Amino acid sequence: QKEVEQNSGPLSVPEGAIASLNCTYSDRGSQSFFWYRQYSGKSPELIMFIYSNGDKEDGRFTAQLNKASQYVSLLIRDSQPSDSATYLCAVNIGGTGNQFYFGTGTSLTVIP
Amino acid sequence: IAGITQAPTSQILAAGRRMTLRCTQDMRHNAMYWYRQDLGLGLRLIHYSNTAGTTGKGEVPDGYSVSRANTDDFPLTLASAVPSQTSVYFCASSDSWGGDTGELFFGEGSRLTVL
Numbered sequence: 001q002k003e004v005e006q007n008s009g010p011l012s013v014p015e016g017a018i019a020s021l022n023c024t025y026s027d028r029g030s031q032s033f034f035w036y037r038q039y040s041g042k043s044p045e046l047i048m049f050i051y052s053n054g055d056k057e058d059g060r061f062t063a064q065l066n067k068a069s070q071y072v073s074l075l076i077r078d079s080q081p082s083d084s085a086t087y088l089c090a091v092n093i094g095g096t097g098n099q100f101y102f103g104t105g106t107s108l109t110v111i112p
Numbered sequence: 113i114a115g116i117t118q119a120p121t122s123q124i125l126a127a128g129r130r131m132t133l134r135c136t137q138d139m140r141h142n143a144m145y146w147y148r149q150d151l152g153l154g155l156r157l158i159h160y161s162n163t164a165g166t167t168g169k170g171e172v173p174d175g176y177s178v179s180r181a182n183t184d185d186f187p188l189t190l191a192s193a194v195p196s197q198t199s200v201y202f203c204a205s206s207d208s209w210g211g212d213t214g215e216l217f218f219g220e221g222s223r224l225t226v227l
Binding site for chain 1: 143145147152153154155156157160162168170171202204206215216218219220221
């Protein structure tokens with residue numbers, strides 16, 4: 001079992017809709033959580049990070065963390081065609097040092 | 113601003129050959145990482161280094177070795193390449209200590225094909 005699990009999708013939403021991406025992790029000691037966006041053929045780039053339970057909002061993006069359920073999500077409001085990409089959930093499991101583990105990614109397509 | 117530079121960007125390699133993927137960062141980040149990305153499997157951590165002189169094993173370390181002689185460089189070596197090591201390899205760095213901070217900055221990737 002992977003440390004970080006994501007639904008690989010693909011997920012399709014119409015332009016202007018809310019896209020919801022989900023992620024679960026197995027290590028209860030994990031302390032920091034990240035969402036990266038990766039366009040085809042490109043490197044991943046950070047969208048959001050969250051450390052505390054609850055919601056964190058940044059523009060059209062909201063990250064949600066529930067440590068008790070070991071669950072992280074990303075909401076994208078007013079989805080745009082430019083949001084079409086693969087979204088990667090990452091968890092820093094810490095321990096003896098920093099080890100960032102990624103999920104398999106969710107492919108999102110926003111339909112104009 | 114270079115950030116992280118990986119070389120080569122692409123390489124075709126015969127099975128059994130030795131190969132070193134180079135990674136250099138100019139951000140003075142203490143931590144560096146190597147990932148491989150395969151379709152359907154996402155990014156998998158191969159090796160990491162939290163500071164110069166130290167390295168650690170990630171999820172899929174077998175067949176790979178790393179060294180961290182200084183802050184800036186973190187080469188990944190395949191001692192005897194096998195076709196299952198065909199992948200896109202990403203080097204990354206972060207400026208973080210402990211377990212709860214740190215954005216990862218990625219290089220552009222190295223596409224390796226082992227025949």
